[in-house]
Amino acid sequence: MNTTSLKRLGILTGGGDCPGLNAALRAVAKTALAHGVVPVGIEDGFEGLVDGRMRTLDETDLSGIIAFGGTVLGTSNKGDPFHFPVETAPGHIEIRDVSARVLEQLSTHRIDALVAIGGDGTMHIARRLGTLGVRVVGVPKTIDNDLAATDQTFGYDSAVTVVCEAIDRLNTTAAAHHRVMVVEVMGRYAGWIALGGGVAGGADVILMPEFAWDWPALLDKVNARSASGKRYSIVCVAEGAKLPGSTDAVVQEIDPKRTDARRLGGVGTVIAHEIERRTGHETRVTTLGHLQRGGSPTAYDRLLATSLGGFAARCALEGRFGVMAALRGTAVVAVPIDEAVASLRTVPPDHPLVRAARDLGTCFGDAPATPQCNAAPSV
Numbered sequence: 001m002n003t004t005s006l007k008r009l010g011i012l013t014g015g016g017d018c019p020g021l022n023a024a025l026r027a028v029a030k031t032a033l034a035h036g037v038v039p040v041g042i043e044d045g046f047e048g049l050v051d052g053r054m055r056t057l058d059e060t061d062l063s064g065i066i067a068f069g070g071t072v073l074g075t076s077n078k079g080d081p082f083h084f085p086v087e088t089a090p091g092h093i094e095i096r097d098v099s100a101r102v103l104e105q106l107s108t109h110r111i112d113a114l115v116a117i118g119g120d121g122t123m124h125i126a127r128r129l130g131t132l133g134v135r136v137v138g139v140p141k142t143i144d145n146d147l148a149a150t151d152q153t154f155g156y157d158s159a160v161t162v163v164c165e166a167i168d169r170l171n172t173t174a175a176a177h178h179r180v181m182v183v184e185v186m187g188r189y190a191g192w193i194a195l196g197g198g199v200a201g202g203a204d205v206i207l208m209p210e211f212a213w214d215w216p217a218l219l220d221k222v223n224a225r226s227a228s229g230k231r232y233s234i235v236c237v238a239e240g241a242k243l244p245g246s247t248d249a250v251v252q253e254i255d256p257k258r259t260d261a262r263r264l265g266g267v268g269t270v271i272a273h274e275i276e277r278r279t280g281h282e283t284r285v286t287t288l289g290h291l292q293r294g295g296s297p298t299a300y301d302r303l304l305a306t307s308l309g310g311f312a313a314r315c316a317l318e319g320r321f322g323v324m325a326a327l328r329g330t331a332v333v334a335v336p337i338d339e340a341v342a343s344l345r346t347v348p349p350d351h352p353l354v355r356a357a358r359d360l361g362t363c364f365g366d367a368p369a370t371p372q373c374n375a376a377p378s379v
Helices: 021-034 045-051 099-108 120-131 156-177 192-201 215-227 267-279 299-317 352-359
Strands: 008-013 038-042 054-056 084-089 092-096 113-118 136-140 180-185 205-207 233-238 251-254 262-264 283-287 323-328 331-336
Touching: 008 021, 008 045, 021 038, 021 113, 021 299, 038 045, 045 099, 045 120, 099 120, 113 120, 113 299, 120 136, 136 299, 156 180, 156 192, 156 233, 156 299, 180 192, 180 267, 192 205, 192 233, 192 352, 205 215, 215 233, 215 267, 233 267, 267 283, 299 323, 299 331
Parallel strands: 008 038, 008 113, 113 136, 136 323, 180 233, 180 283, 205 233
Antiparallel strands: 038 054, 084 092, 251 262, 323 331
16 A cells, blocks of 8 residues: 555644544554554654654554543644744743744654644644645544534544533532533534533533524523523533624633634633623533543544544555545545635534524524524423
């Protein structure tokens, strides 16, 4: 299969960690080994690539890691070589383009091609490296499930499982104390985690970046449940959901060292405060945070990561570069990385899961256009 005289294949995991990374890099490395190619693990994502922190991988390194969370190579979301933080003086950071150092390191370590496992940020960097002559193949990972050109990314199923289990637990304590429970979940500018976790957990209200919502619709749903004898409610809100009247998400922190400097978070706290203030219903907020990114991957994510990783390695062996492994239906195919980063994959208003949830009485906060918000309370 090795039609490109490939001898050494670099592998890195970029951006935020998620369950399934080890399964993917294991698949890439073991496929390479099976065809006489040396897999070279690059530590801490693109940051390690810039610094030249690399090590060859063998069967011992890969044994048993399919079940591990995180990534045995380490990762970083601050290592974009085109936007790299350099300390020029104590306490003084400048952002510089150090992509030339990447080319030097690849040459020094005799890396013939690179497999980059990551989300939209990683794919953007991979695309730009490709324009500099780097032979690169992408593998899509992100709990946010927001990468275009693939039906699903690995990590998403594991995150949704965490959210579902959390809502299951919050349901019992909410019912016992007759409280409204607001659950803030990750997802950045896409609502896939809130949608999947909220529907699976039976949330009464789901708020997402894709749907404008208003306070009356949300409060009417909570009050309607209380009036009907359901003296508790679950509100699942994506961290990127905009507050009514706002044109932007709630930003928790700005970190200029990152390519995307904005760290979202805090919308759940605002919503919980307003629900209690406006309705009198005792309200609590739970922010799941990094629980959604940690821990062992689900069986589905292990399978998906293995399929995508193995396919990416075969692309490299066959000389197909500038592409990303993607899930289309039940098939894994190669798509141009340009297509993968062309747009953000967000939840469409007519998505089957949205329609099913509305039919069950779930409120998305857009009551004027959706009478289902005032329908019988969901159970």
